[in-house]
Amino acid sequence: MSTPKVFGIGFHKTGTSSLAKALRLLGYSVTGPNGAFDPNIRHRALDLALGLVDQYDAFQDNPWPLLYRELDGRLPGSRFILTVRPSDAWLKSVKGQLGPHSTPMSDWIYGFGNPEGHEATYVERYERHNRDVREYFARRTSDFLELRITEGEGWEKLCPFLGHPIPQSSFPHANAAVVRETPLGRLLEYETLIRDTRLDRSGRPIKPSANSFWILSTMLEEARAGGARPEELKGAEKLLADIAAHSPAGSERSLFRLAVRVFGPRVAGRVRNWWVSGAEPGSRA
Numbered sequence: 001m002s003t004p005k006v007f008g009i010g011f012h013k014t015g016t017s018s019l020a021k022a023l024r025l026l027g028y029s030v031t032g033p034n035g036a037f038d039p040n041i042r043h044r045a046l047d048l049a050l051g052l053v054d055q056y057d058a059f060q061d062n063p064w065p066l067l068y069r070e071l072d073g074r075l076p077g078s079r080f081i082l083t084v085r086p087s088d089a090w091l092k093s094v095k096g097q098l099g100p101h102s103t104p105m106s107d108w109i110y111g112f113g114n115p116e117g118h119e120a121t122y123v124e125r126y127e128r129h130n131r132d133v134r135e136y137f138a139r140r141t142s143d144f145l146e147l148r149i150t151e152g153e154g155w156e157k158l159c160p161f162l163g164h165p166i167p168q169s170s171f172p173h174a175n176a177a178v179v180r181e182t183p184l185g186r187l188l189e190y191e192t193l194i195r196d197t198r199l200d201r202s203g204r205p206i207k208p209s210a211n212s213f214w215i216l217s218t219m220l221e222e223a224r225a226g227g228a229r230p231e232e233l234k235g236a237e238k239l240l241a242d243i244a245a246h247s248p249a250g251s252e253r254s255l256f257r258l259a260v261r262v263f264g265p266r267v268a269g270r271v272r273n274w275w276v277s278g279a280e281p282g283s284r285a
Helices: 016-025 041-052 064-074 087-098 104-110 119-136 155-162 183-197 210-225 230-245 252-263 265-277
Strands: 006-008 079-083 144-147
Touching: 006 016, 006 064, 016 079, 016 155, 041 064, 041 104, 064 119, 079 119, 079 155, 087 119, 104 119, 144 155
Parallel strands: 006 079, 079 144
Antiparallel strands: none
8 A cells, every 4th residue: 555645735934844854754755845936837837746746755835735626636545734834924934035036936826926015915815725725624634734833843743644653853943044044044945946846747857947047146146245155155156057058048148147247257157158068067166
């Protein structure tokens, strides 16, 4: 008998990273978020999800919360975990993560790519999602768990629900605000997000967009101004080169101009060389 799939269906910034880490410690292979920077994510989300369900045991963050009905219908016996936190704390965390930036995913979910000036819309959507999920899974306690990770809940609720013994190690709490809410912390979080979301339904990389280049490069600039060490920025620089190298034809000039402004001519020239040659960025660090 196969192990049931586990879907984290709480909105982002509700402890989803901690949930992912906890599931990995329990032996699950985990993916998510997925497709955050795909400009067509609102039309591709279900196909993307169905292409990944056979490759992993557990799924969390976007777009999985938006697909719980379809996943429940297609994968009976799955387990669904709604992570929640107080609305005011959630909104503060979302604003801290996005800053002035936006993604196609957030535009799809809320109708606005950024919460600035649309706070009430974001909170209403978040609270409506939680109400809808609770109503949908009402009286299905064997399939559904509500978990308040940011308020201290952890192994004592998660493990009995999934049928695992409680580990001796403490429950993981990823993305602590003291780390995340620094320029370098935000950069590393977005770097991970971009790397983890570039999969199509066959598991192949999705070509990243100029929007993801812009967001990551701006955060890189902020981290550099904030005193981050050069070795801490190498991964983001290589990822930006990779984005440039695989961007659609015609966008080279605009991205190169941006790279010159962000990195200076020497690094920007290396980005352009990687683009033209098609070589893997990591091979020319």
